[in-house]
Amino acid sequence: MTILGSVAxxxxKKASSFQNLRELLCNRNLYIGGVLYLAAALLNIYILRFLDYSVVLPLTSITYIWTMILSYLILKEKITAKKIIGTVGILIGALLITL
Structure with missing residues (x-):
């Protein structure tokens, strides 16, 4: 679920480089992102059938970790010390919630 949200x-982000509304509406990245978000939402609903909301929702913060990794690998964005500290904080929080 979190990986799907991050890829979406x-x-x-790729669809955001449009010049006008018509170009955006013709951009396949917009629709791929939308379908992936929908799939992530449906998976989230399914997961909520089996796990507590108070566990699932905080664990969605793992999406930020995938996003940082993908932005580094694909968009060539820099990973700063602040981002690493934030990521460690997210991991610790997710671990504490699941215990």
Whole structure:
């Protein structure tokens, strides 16, 4: 679910380089991102059938970690010390919630 959300955001980022509304509406990245977000949402609903909301929602913060990794690998964005500290904080929080 979290990986799907992160990949969906990547496609929407790629779709954001439009010049006008018509170009955006013809951009396949917009639709790929939308379908992936929908798939992530449906998976989230399914997961909520089996796990507590108070566990699932905080674990969605793992999406930020995937997003940082994808932005580094695909968009060539820099990973700073602040981003690493934030990522460690997210991992610790996710671990504490699941215990």
């Amino acid at each position: 955001a990547l496609f929407l």
